[in-house]
Amino acid sequence: MKWLYAILLILIVIISFGCSYDEAENKDPIPPSKVEMTPHLCDPGDPGCAYTDRNNGIDAYSAGNLDYNWMKIQWDDKPLQKDGDIHHIEIWRYYIYSDTNFTFVEEIPFIPDSSTYYDKFIGFEGSVIQKTWFYFIIPFDEAGNSTNSDTVSYRLILPPGLQSPADNSTFSVNDSINFSWSGESYTYRILFFDTSYNLIHSEDTDETSRNISEIDFVPIPGFSYIWRIDAFVVVGEDEGSESEERVINFTL
Ligand SMILES: [Ca+2]
Numbered sequence: 001m002k003w004l005y006a007i008l009l010i011l012i013v014i015i016s017f018g019c020s021y022d023e024a025e026n027k028d029p030i031p032p033s034k035v036e037m038t039p040h041l042c043d044p045g046d047p048g049c050a051y052t053d054r055n056n057g058i059d060a061y062s063a064g065n066l067d068y069n070w071m072k073i074q075w076d077d078k079p080l081q082k083d084g085d086i087h088h089i090e091i092w093r094y095y096i097y098s099d100t101n102f103t104f105v106e107e108i109p110f111i112p113d114s115s116t117y118y119d120k121f122i123g124f125e126g127s128v129i130q131k132t133w134f135y136f137i138i139p140f141d142e143a144g145n146s147t148n149s150d151t152v153s154y155r156l157i158l159p160p161g162l163q164s165p166a167d168n169s170t171f172s173v174n175d176s177i178n179f180s181w182s183g184e185s186y187t188y189r190i191l192f193f194d195t196s197y198n199l200i201h202s203e204d205t206d207e208t209s210r211n212i213s214e215i216d217f218v219p220i221p222g223f224s225y226i227w228r229i230d231a232f233v234v235v236g237e238d239e240g241s242e243s244e245e246r247v248i249n250f251t252l
């Protein structure tokens with residue numbers, strides 16, 4: 001009878017191997033890699049800041065002439081690219097004092113290298129400013145496994161309301177031009193970019209008006225620039241806002 005037991009044992013081993021093989025084939029047990037969100041790195045015009053508005057991590061994002069900013073969030077998707085089976089990503093946010101109240105923002109398809117998302121607060125009823133916003137993402141793979149990312153945060157404040165000069169104004173380089181805006185008692189940064197968004201000049205002020213003669217910026221005749229005002233409570237903290245952007249043209 002020993003040989004019968006031996007055959008039974010072999011059969012059981014073969015069957016259980018077969019079962020576990022089938023299970024591995026049908027069910028992917030490996031969840032997505034954990035994603036690291038990119039914290040706020042620095043702002044254009046900060047001393048030694050080599051980052052631009054496009055790659056500086058979580059940041060306020062100009063919502064044009066609305067009275068609040070949108071939020072830009074970013075993450076490192078290299079681990080997800082290596083996984084090779086990511087299907088979609090869920091975006092989630094909450095704000096301080098409501099940290100049990102996670103809000104689902106949107107589900108986006110996974111497209112490698114497009115690891116930037118702009119949260120326009122669509123459907124949010126309360127005031128968007130004076131809140132510290134926290135974000136995390138949840139990548140899902142083809143089999144439905146998911147792994148939460150870590151969390152980043154940024155506080156939005158009232159964006160400066162641009163007054164003058166009007167968008168697409170044209171001046172001689174010798175004109176007296178007054179740049180003015182409305183806002184709280186914040187620190188303001190006036191920024192001038194070329195039309196390819198390279199930062200040409202920036203400087204900080206506590207005023208809400210600056211004449212071009214007070215600004216250490218020498219425009220070149222025949223050139224156009226993009227200008228805007230950023231606001232900070234304390235420069236260098238994870239907190240701020242950005243005005244809309246306007247174009248200014250210079251002639252001789
Ligand atoms: Ca997987």
Ligand SMILES: [Ca+2]
Nearest residue numbers: 043059060242
């Ligand atoms: Ca910024």
